[in-house]
Amino acid sequence: MMQDDPFPAAERILLEIDAVFRKDPKLKEFDIVPVTANHNKSPVLHVEHCLGLESWCVRHVYCYTYHRIMDARQLRSRREDPAMLARLLSGALLINPDVTTFWNMRRELLQAGRLDMQGELHFIAVLLSRKPKCTEAFAHRKWVVRRLLLAGADKDALLEEELQVSRYAADRYPNNYHAWSHRMWCLANLAPATSAILHKEWAASEAWVSSHVSDHSGMQYRQFLLDRLLELKHSVSEDIVDTGRKSIQQLLSHSQNEDNVDFVQSALIKSVGLIASELLLNTDLILRFAGHEALWCHRRYLLVSFKKILNCRTDMNGTGGCRYSSSICVTRSRCAEKLSEAVSSGHVNTENAPLERDQKLSSQELGALDRDLCHLQGAMMWHEAKLISGCQPDELHQQRLAKQHRKWLSHVLKLDVPAVA
Amino acid sequence: MATLMKDIILSSSHPKELLLQKHADFISSYGVNKDEYEYCMTEYLRMSGVYWGLTAMELIGNLERINKQEILEFIKLCQDDAGGIGASVGHDPHLLYTLSAVQILSMYDALDIVNVDRLVQYVKSLQQPDGSFCGDKWGEVDTRFSFCAVACLSLLGKLEEIDVEKAVEFVVSCMNFDGGFGSRPGSESHAGLIYCCLGMLSITGHLHYVDADLLGWWLCERQLPSGGLNGRPEKLPDVCYSWWVLASLRILGRLHWIRRESLVTFVLACQDPETGGFSDRPGDLPDPFHTIFGLAALSLLGEPAIKPVNPTYCMPQHVVDRLGLRPQKLTL
Numbered sequence: 058m059m060q061d062d063p064f065p066a067a068e069r070i071l072l073e074i075d076a077v078f079r080k081d082p083k084l085k086e087f088d089i090v091p092v093t094a095n096h097n098k099s100p101v102l103h104v105e106h107c108l109g110l111e112s113w114c115v116r117h118v119y120c121y122t123y124h125r126i127m128d129a130r131q132l133r134s135r136r137e138d139p140a141m142l143a144r145l146l147s148g149a150l151l152i153n154p155d156v157t158t159f160w161n162m163r164r165e166l167l168q169a170g171r172l173d174m175q176g177e178l179h180f181i182a183v184l185l186s187r188k189p190k191c192t193e194a195f196a197h198r199k200w201v202v203r204r205l206l207l208a209g210a211d212k213d214a215l216l217e218e219e220l221q222v223s224r225y226a227a228d229r230y231p232n233n234y235h236a237w238s239h240r241m242w243c244l245a246n247l248a249p250a251t252s253a254i255l256h257k258e259w260a261a262s263e264a265w266v267s268s269h270v271s272d273h274s275g276m277q278y279r280q281f282l283l284d285r286l287l288e289l290k291h292s293v294s295e296d297i298v299d300t301g302r303k304s305i306q307q308l309l310s311h312s313q314n315e316d317n318v319d320f321v322q323s324a325l326i327k328s329v330g331l332i333a334s335e336l337l338l339n340t341d342l343i344l345r346f347a348g349h350e351a352l353w354c355h356r357r358y359l360l361v362s363f364k365k366i367l368n369c370r371t372d373m374n375g376t377g378g379c380r381y382s383s384s385i386c387v388t389r390s391r392c393a394e395k396l397s398e399a400v401s402s403g404h405v406n407t408e409n410a411p412l413e414r415d416q417k418l419s420s421q422e423l424g425a426l427d428r429d430l431c432h433l434q435g436a437m438m439w440h441e442a443k444l445i446s447g448c449q450p451d452e453l454h455q456q457r458l459a460k461q462h463r464k465w466l467s468h469v470l471k472l473d474v475p476a477v478a
Numbered sequence: 479m480a481t482l483m484k485d486i487i488l489s490s491s492h493p494k495e496l497l498l499q500k501h502a503d504f505i506s507s508y509g510v511n512k513d514e515y516e517y518c519m520t521e522y523l524r525m526s527g528v529y530w531g532l533t534a535m536e537l538i539g540n541l542e543r544i545n546k547q548e549i550l551e552f553i554k555l556c557q558d559d560a561g562g563i564g565a566s567v568g569h570d571p572h573l574l575y576t577l578s579a580v581q582i583l584s585m586y587d588a589l590d591i592v593n594v595d596r597l598v599q600y601v602k603s604l605q606q607p608d609g610s611f612c613g614d615k616w617g618e619v620d621t622r623f624s625f626c627a628v629a630c631l632s633l634l635g636k637l638e639e640i641d642v643e644k645a646v647e648f649v650v651s652c653m654n655f656d657g658g659f660g661s662r663p664g665s666e667s668h669a670g671l672i673y674c675c676l677g678m679l680s681i682t683g684h685l686h687y688v689d690a691d692l693l694g695w696w697l698c699e700r701q702l703p704s705g706g707l708n709g710r711p712e713k714l715p716d717v718c719y720s721w722w723v724l725a726s727l728r729i730l731g732r733l734h735w736i737r738r739e740s741l742v743t744f745v746l747a748c749q750d751p752e753t754g755g756f757s758d759r760p761g762d763l764p765d766p767f768h769t770i771f772g773l774a775a776l777s778l779l780g781e782p783a784i785k786p787v788n789p790t791y792c793m794p795q796h797v798v799d800r801l802g803l804r805p806q807k808l809t810l
């Protein structure tokens with residue numbers, strides 16, 4: 058294959074890029090700057106913690122680094138000096154971060170202690186500013202984080218940094234699958250078992266989705282958080298319980314239901330309250346920002362979760378239908394937990410006493426539970442009907458989504474939507 | 479106030495007829511005209527590029543225009559000592575390119591070109607205790623790789639070499655409330671990953687785990703007023719997602735749930751009338767990736783000028799038949 062003329066300036070350019078990373082620990086962005094002519098000055102720009110590379114030199118730098126790296130990989134040339142190799146890889150990856158083999162070579166340098174782990178995290182963060190949805194960059198990031206964990210790095214500091222990076226990438230590219238996946242992975246692998254971080258994320262995510270109403274990935278992350286909160290062994294914060302209680306009251310009050318006092322005192326409040334408050338937030342966003350499918354999809358998730366709780370009773374009796382052994386376990390233990398909460402706060406003295414899964418509730422308790430659940434289901438469907446009928450007829454897309462929602466409620470959720478005046 | 483929907487508007491200037499000969503020319507000249515920079519930029523996925531091009535050519539009956547010997551030599555050089563196959567000579571082995579190579583060799587009926595035993599060992603070595611697969615030795619897990627592993631081994635007739643039950647268990651654990659699948663447990667549903675997971679369950683005969691009506695519902699909602707399909711809510715329509723959604727619906731036996739006519743119109747509009755080839759959306763630059771998926775989608779939609787394609791493997795049906803493979807499909 059033909060080779061371009063060798064590009065003598067390449068090594069100097071690579072050195073300059075390397076120097077910028079070294080001298081500016083606050084470097085945050087990289088981009089290719091459209092400058093088509095070579096003006097006989099350095100094409101490497103460094104302004105306000107942003108690194109730029111003039112576009113005229115990109116193809117030359119890339120071809121140069123590509124061939125040198127591939128030669129080194131196949132040992133056709135003398136063994137490349139590790140520092141030189143690292144510079145070649147940095148230059149090549151900043152321009153084209155999709156080359157898996159180049160990331161592999163960086164991992165080898167990291168394993169050999171020829172590259173610094175923290176420096177690597179910084180390099181990836183800067184690279185993500187230009188390519189915020191790069192699969193390989195996120196995979197590499199996870200690899201580095203795993204190694205740092207094994208080496209005993211401070212989990213809290215790592216988590217902090219990773220949450221920041223994933224937020225940054227999510228802000229720069231809508232529906233950023235990899236950024237949100239990374240965030241979930243970090244929460245699962247770096248977060249302590251305590252609930253503090255979950256609460257913090259839950260609050261931050263509310264603000265984020267409220268200003269990114271078409272970002273389904275961001276909302277799906279919120280579903281992930283909600284699942285974690287529902288599963289939480291510890292109780293959730295007073296704030297959340299309080300909001301939840303008010304939300305349930307609001308939901309029930311809309312349904313022309315007088316008889317809500319009992320329910321609010323029982324302790325299905327954590328789970329039902331969480332979902333109810335999220336449902337109200339979602340309603341508000343749907344009404345304020347018409348025509349966003351992501352919001353309606355998120356709503357489906359909430360209603361499915363809601364229905365799961367309503368169905369607890371049938372699940373406990375073993376008649377609930379779930380074909381997957383793994384999910385049936387989750388559903389059952391969650392239900393057991395909910396019921397145990399109900400019992401422990403309402404009728405048993407010891408707070409949060411774990412109950413055996415097959416522990417029997419008295420018929421009186423079961424009756425009260427059934428009545429509450431029944432009221433809730435009615436209120437929930439009333440709320441849906443109000444929302445659907447309240448969509449403005451001049452909003453065509455919103456109308457379409459509302460119609461689709463009604464269809465989904467009756468066909469998928471298999472609940473009838475009541476008529477509202 | 480009307481909200482804008484994320485979709486495209488088809489104009490009358492977009493192609494409405496299938497430009498078969500142009501596509502054959504586009505594929506056969508692709509790569510020949512590439513300059514050094516483009517070549518270096520795309521070399522990291524060359525093996526898949528070859529698979530896309532070859533499959534496209536075979537589906538439109540032009541395979542003989544490709545130099546078979548050159549490709550077989552190339553694949554041979556791409557097998558690593560560990561048995562895996564890389565995207566190009568000197569690139570590290572990876573499941574993605576190992577599958578592409580096996581698909582090409584299956585089409586050419588030339589599997590003996592590579593060391594099959596070592597290749598199988600390589601795939602096997604990437605299975606994790608939870609049943610999932612890493613893409614290569616560096617440990618990234620994704621349901622895409624579960625598909626690559628079982629597709630690859632089934633084409634080689636070696637599916638029994640891995641723990642299929644565990645592999646299925648992992649894929650099923652990635653199922654979401656909407657019936658879809660993501661890259662890992664708890665990850666967002668995504669049409670490309672749904673295709674991979676359904677393909678995996680189809681090959682291993684475990685489609686009974688899927689809620690076909692629920693998932694079919696979600697997949698049909700990917701169709702936009704333009705007729706094109708997107709891969710997730712509020713994304714733009716794209717030819718490659720049109721294939722993934724369509725193939726998934728075909729595996730589920732619910733292809734007729736889609737508005738066929740408008741989808742055909744959308745896919746045809748994504749052809750480049752000058753150079754040939756398909757792009758992601760009308761008017762964009764064409765590439766082999768969208769070209770194979772455009773042709774394969776039209777094949778599934780019943781275009782008689784294109785040979786039948788197998789929805790699970792994205793390979794010509796006659797090749798899958800020759801290998802005696804019967805990937806599972808549901809019926810309504």
Ligand SMILES: [Zn+2]
Pocket residue numbers: 716717718719758768
């Ligand atoms: Zn595409």
